[in-house]
Amino acid sequence: MIVKPETLIGWHRRGFRLFWKWKSKGGRPRLPRNIRQLIAEMAMENPTWGEERVANELLPKLGIRVSPRTVRAYWPEDMSRFGSGHSGSQRWRTFVLNHAKAIVACDFLVAVTARFQLLYVLVVMEIGSRRIIHVNVSAHPSACWTMQQLREAIPSDHEYRFLIHDRDSIFSSALDDQVGALGLKVLRTPIRAPKANGHCERLVGTIRRECLDCVIPLNERHLRKLLREWVGHYNQARPHAALGPGIPDGCDRFALPHTSRYALPTGARISKTPVLGGLHHEYRLKLAS
Numbered sequence: 476m477i478v479k480p481e482t483l484i485g486w487h488r489r490g491f492r493l494f495w496k497w498k499s500k501g502g503r504p505r506l507p508r509n510i511r512q513l514i515a516e517m518a519m520e521n522p523t524w525g526e527e528r529v530a531n532e533l534l535p536k537l538g539i540r541v542s543p544r545t546v547r548a549y550w551p552e553d554m555s556r557f558g559s560g561h562s563g564s565q566r567w568r569t570f571v572l573n574h575a576k577a578i579v580a581c582d583f584l585v586a587v588t589a590r591f592q593l594l595y596v597l598v599v600m601e602i603g604s605r606r607i608i609h610v611n612v613s614a615h616p617s618a619c620w621t622m623q624q625l626r627e628a629i630p631s632d633h634e635y636r637f638l639i640h641d642r643d644s645i646f647s648s649a650l651d652d653q654v655g656a657l658g659l660k661v662l663r664t665p666i667r668a669p670k671a672n673g674h675c676e677r678l679v680g681t682i683r684r685e686c687l688d689c690v691i692p693l694n695e696r697h698l699r700k701l702l703r704e705w706v707g708h709y710n711q712a713r714p715h716a717a718l719g720p721g722i723p724d725g726c727d728r729f730a731l732p733h734t735s736r737y738a739l740p741t742g743a744r745i746s747k748t749p750v751l752g753g754l755h756h757e758y759r760l761k762l763a764s
Contacts, residue, residue, distance in 0.1 A: 506549065507737055510539060513745070514549045520756050523685050526550060531720035536712075536759055537745065540736055571674070576603035577636040579629065579659075580675035583616070583643065584682065586698055589691050594698055597621060598682070599628040601635075602674050605715045606723035607706050612699045618647045622654075629657055637662050639672050681709075689754050701751065708750045712757040 505511070517529050524532075526543040533539040533546075571578065581599040588594060595616045599609040609628030613620055629635065638659045640646045651661045664671035686705045692698035714720040739745070740760065748757045 506541070506545070509739070510541075510737055511549045514541075514546055515551050517756075517758070518551050520753070523689070523755075527716060528714070531714035531716055532758060535714055535719070535721055538740070538760070571602060574602075574637065576601075577634065578602040578639060579608065579635050579637070580639040580672055581625070581628075582641065582672060582675040582679055583645070584679045584687075586612075586687050586692060588695075588698070589693050592694075594692070594695055596682075596698070596702065597624050598675065598678060599625065600675055600678055602639075604723045605674070605678075605718060606710050607678070610702050610706055612695050612702065614695060616645060618645055618650045621645055622650050625654060625657070629659070633658070635659055639664065639675065641669075641672060642666060685755065686751065690751065704751060708755060708757065712750075713755075 506514075514529060514533075517532065518524065521528075526546040530541055530543045530546050533541055579599060579601055581597060584596050584598070586594045586596055592614065594612050594614055596610065596612050597616065598607060600607050609624060611624050625638075636659065638654055639662045641664045646663070651663075654661050669676050682702075682705070686701060690701055692701060709723070711724045712722060714722055742763050743760045744763050746759050746761045748759075749755075750757060
């Protein structure tokens with residue numbers, strides 16, 4: 476058979492690719508079929524979740540340890556991926572980490588109703604546990620209203636030392652003096668430095684992505700109801716990567732003892748509960764009756 480040199484070289488390259496593909500067989504075994512289906516199901520049912528969020532959901536509540544890279548290998552091809560944020564400066568981050576359990580932070584965000592009314596949402600969070608300790612809505616917030624919300628959020632027997640907020644005009648000097656009477660020292664963030672209150676800013680972004688961007692509140696009462704349901708999910712069932720991953724109010728009630736890394740415990744089944752009409756789902760193990 477007479478062929479051109481280019482044809483012979485092309486045959487040899489294709490043959491080498493087939494040979495190397497055969498030689499490279501093996502590697503890490505695939506996850507069990509039910510786990511692969513569960514990952515795809517989580518991705519399809521929760522469109523705002525990324526690979527890391529799914530991996531965090533699997534570990535503390537279902538006891539299945541997989542990395543985000545493994546989750547990515549079984550991610551549905553038509554689903555979008557979400558990136559992660561960036562941390563603040565090292566010096567401020569070190570301070571916050573060293574005093575996290577003694578710090579609370581607050582911030583405002585704006586929501587728009589179906590009739591284009593602007594509503595203002597105040598969120599107060601505990602930095603150490605990432606728990607939302609208070610949330611409320613007002614169409615016309617004032618310094619007096621904000622101070623009342625802080626009184627409701629912070630108990631009389633608290634162990635907090637600092638309150639972080641930005642330089643919005645609603646946080647007046649009179650409000651800061653009243654906060655001092657509660658036993659807290661106010662830390663006002665520098666001008667145009669949102670990273671100084673990065674944990675609360677990140678929480679505001681999470682509220683938008685996982686709740687407000689996906690629903691249209693009809694009025695103030697409806698928005699308050701939606702936020703109350705989402706905050707319950709956030710505090711009691713949503714894994715947080717910075718906690719290990721873990722859940723702000725603890726995750727002991729989710730896991731069942733078992734030793735296998737990829738398999739479900741014998742006699743257990745996965746139960747799922749919809750949140751906000753199915754926008755999110757909570758997964759947990761239950762023993763079959």
